[in-house]
Amino acid sequence: MAKEVTSRFENYSQWYNDLVVKADLAEQSPVRGCMVIKPYGYAIWEKMHDVLDKMFKETGHVNAYFPLFIPKSFFSREAEHVAGFAKECAVVTHHRLMNDPDGNGVVVDPEAKLEEELVVRPTSETIIWSTYKNWITSWRDLPILCNQWANVVRWEMRTRLFLRTAEFLWQEGHTAHATAAEAMKETETMVNVYAKFARETMALPVIIGHKSPNERFAGALDTMTIEAMMQDGKALQAGTSHFLGQNFAKSFDVMYTNKEGKQEYVWATSWGVSTRLMGALIMAHGDDNGLVLPPALAPIQIVMVPIFKTEEEHQAILDRMYEIKKNLEAMGHSVKVDDRDTLRPGFKFAEWELKGVPVRIAMGGRDLANGTCEVARRDTLTKETMPVEGVAEKIHGLLDDIQTNIYNKALKFRDEHVQKCDNWEEFKEKIKEGGFLLCHWDGTAETEQKIKDETKATIRCIPADSFVCEEEGVDIYSGKPSKGRVVFAISY
């Protein structure tokens, strides 16, 4: 029987789309550019949500919720910010429908035109800062460390499941501080939280760094990012943390009285990750058999498939499986016994592999007689027969191994596709093959733009932890002096 998923080596985009749909994660909605996240996909997002939320709380943040609709006038306050988002906003202009006088269903009631249009939030800086104005009067009110889990809408031209949809789920943190240093520290703290989450929970190696001015968030003084590499060598921005300076405080007139009784503008940050992380997870670890989920995010960590000929045998195997299930659940693992009697084992194996379940246990008549079971791991696609006695403990350890192995595999792949490059002609060739190129850059937006125009490559980041390379050199394009290497890549 032919494989259902396109090979990622033949057509990476198609492989990705197939995987998302066939692993039952999400599907295209009839609504333009929007996505339906299906229960299995949502379960993974929920796990991400839970781990991140805990990390936010551990770093002193609290959750809040702000309105979906933002009065249009709020956007005119911060000029750079509006320039960055205006082109892709959905706008509410009316508040009522009526029956079509010609009898053709319903139409927008022209009488119900809003006096001021409402913008569906593309991000919440403006509505949040207009609210913070009322919350902040004294240094005693600071810092404010709020996070919001929400949906946002950006009317993108071209969309792709999880990576770029018209509506997406995310969290956005918005903080207010008394000093620039404190806000800068928050920016760094949060990019580190994201990196820790990516590395430890998603098994995704990422590079922490600063965005070049060109790639910065609209209205930010500094944008920190975590950049990941997908298996086609393209870069994916997986999370960002922005130091907003006093831009929004000034635009929304948010001042506090300091200890000396003087009025000062507050300092701000914002940071966010989105359902794009789902795309990163799929593209970074998936293979030709389907999804590969790190145990820390797998909604089902262990699936058990009975192999039987008779009903008595089926029952005997299930009894033993539920015993193992109980032990594994006592250790905090999520286990599913696939007791569907209408499907054959081979079909189930393929299906659970497609869905990325880290460990599979199969048990048949032979195992029943020998007191054994077959344990298969998704990351390596290897199988091992082991005694049922003590199998739960073994799998407990195996899950950790799998988590580590998936990370190491992705890390190895990435490191094999990162190289230094000092020659412009070489750069143009190499960048097409995918991967990250560490190159000297003269620090100007002009050079960056010219490189982008000629090769589609952008500066993904100026590295801040791994791949930091502060050495004298000359810009790969302009030949002007440079103080260090930055990461160039073609990105999603």
Next chain:
RNA sequence: CGGGAUGUAGCGCAGUUGGUAGCGCACUACGUUCGGGACGUAGGGGUCGUCCGUUCGAGUCGGAUCAUCCCGACCA
């Protein structure tokens, strides 16, 4: 918003010089199977995106329109 393509069963597609609708998967029933995506038999399901035109006759030809996808520009 530029360039290209496609709309036929739930999904993926075929349909010749115009002659009245087909294949694979999925679905339903029964039986045989069950250690890596089973097979047989019998079924159900489509006003061929929409509108207009040419014609005795249109899935097929012409025009319009709508929608979707791909490649660019924009972006988490």
